[in-house]
Amino acid sequence: MSVDKTSANLDKSAPHGGGAAENPEAAVPSAAAVDPRLLVRQEGIFGYWDEFKRKMKAGELGSLPVVVGLAAICVIFQMLNSNFLSAQNISDITVTMVGTGMISVGIVFVLLLGEIDLSVGSVSGAASALAAVLAVNQGWPEWAAVLVAVAAGLAIGAAHGFFFAVLGAPAFAVTLAGLLFWLGFMLKVLGANGTINLDSDGLIGQLTTYFFADVAAAYGLAVVVVALFFVSSFLGNRRREAAGVPSRPLSDTVLRTALLAVVSFAAAYMYNQYKGLPLATVIFLAFLVGTDFLLRRTSYGRKIFALGGSVEASRRAGINVTAVRISVFGIAGGFAAIGGLFLASKIASANQSAGTGDLLMNAIAAAVIGGTSLFGGRGRTWNALLGVLVIVSIQYGLQLESIAEPVKYMITAAVLLTTVVIDSVTRKTQKTAGRA
Amino acid sequence: MVHVSATPVLALRGVSKRFGAVQALTDVELEVHAGEVVALVGDNGAGKSTLVKTIAGVHPIDEGAIEWGGKPVSISRPHDAQALGIATVYQDLALCDNIDVVGNLFLGRELKRFGVLDEVEMERRARELLTTLSIRIPSVRIPIASLSGGQRQTVAIARSMLGDPKLVILDEPTAALGVEQTAQVLDLVERLRERGHAVILISHNMADVKAVADKVAVLRLGRNNGVFEVKTTSQEDIISAITGATDNAVTRRAARTNGEVSK
Structure with a gap:
């Protein structure tokens, strides 16, 4: 089947593929050998516009709702307070989001399997406590403490994965147990004092305070x-x-x-x-590029998507289901630990409230708001960036308006609910358009 | 017209399989030669799917032997079967809805270039393969979820052809298909035979069996119930073997006369 350029510019980067079903102009006579139902796009900007219209009709919104939402958030808060879009505020937002964002990247991996990890909040707290105890109380060099903390996160996540993948316990229950266990572990490690102050000029401290001036x-x-x-x-x-x-x-x-x-x-x-380019944001972007590459360009990533699509099909294709599951939970644990270090860096201490409160929910919400499917097999790690930007922007915007904590929770909840509703409705539209 | 070699590609000798208290297969014998289509027929629960799964390595056999090209082999994992050159297309297709056609074709054996997925080469080969098999689908870059049932079936069969297998097992490939698509799949089966593959075809549809198969192996209650040459056997004989009328001259005659009476 010879396909010329004018009739088959398939959008490779779009996860749903390109796809105009009935587009008479595009099925040019010169491509007579080509099936007229071929999903086609015209060349150039008009082609984009046509495809955009068709995608909207078919309910393939992708990241559009969250981008529109982000724009709306910017406009609304900017109107309420002209400091919202100031360089300082945006810089603060993009540094603060890194902790939660890192955890959310791990959540994206787990959601791609169609599973959930409820322990990431506690694991992040436990990892920061571990790093602080090693670096401050035991006098280890900070880089060693950081390495041990991240390795511990990986091991903890892999242990959860073991209970889920090998012993067959539901991930929900295993990681719920993990949530409690690692919270207890963190409190025990921190000891009676409950707070360990980090050297704000040390490696961990610098994570969120260093700027390339x-x-x-x-x-x-x-x-x-x-x-x-x-x-x-x-x-x-x-x-x-x-x-x-x-x-x-x-x-x-x-x-x-x-x-x-x-x-x-x-x-x-x-x-x-x-202040210049924040180190935290650079590290976050590097991880996003790296994980996106891992997921979409390597056979390991392909295995994760396959498992999210059909476990049985993956097994028959010879994929080691158990190993992939364990490793994905390990990755989630590792990113939880990294996120925990950034969160500790932000407050220059490891304390008893680390990894508790709304952290877990924000990390999961960020992945979902960004467009990762809760049912597995659909999503990208960039979703974590978009989602966490929305959540942290709302927090900062409300803070500028001095709106109290209870209202913040309620608004974040409303955003999450809206996202899930948009997701469900578009999924229905996709089904009727034959591309669910 | 079909050259059949002396040594079968695959031979099962006295294969048995139990699931707890259920004896799924008892002393089953089966031979498949290169360039030969063997139809495996039997009623529901006769053990067709179990037999196929033992060959594919999903359920290792309990007793008996599997010979591959005349030599005994052990198939305990799907990987073993794949390594030998056995490709299986299951009834439930086993495709990932969220992954595109190229991704599904190469799932589990992705082509790599410098350790990274070689999407370009995979896409090129996917197009080439689909073209040689005369399979028409809207695009190789849309997720399987967007394809019709028949299109999914052809993708699943195409997928089995990628490793250039010696033996292809098709589990009810035409069960969910319309007239046109059934004909396409049967064409595809004939193309596989022409290219020298051995094919095991599971089917409930006698018309399909008559159309493409060389031999018919009947299973009944987990046991062999006769192997017939398609050309020299009537449909009634096969059906009586499936339903359990014992295979002798009397019952055959009875079946024939009954058939004539009811006409």
């Missing part, structure tokens, strides 16, 4: 990111063309690169208006 750092990173994106998409497309499979036209790649460039340089400019 040099203006060149932020711009340089933006340049590198944009260039890497362009080169990799360009080379990828060249390979696709050479192999004779549908590829994006150059204009398409240029458009995407331009969009990324606008966002990157705007962010870099904004950071340079305040």
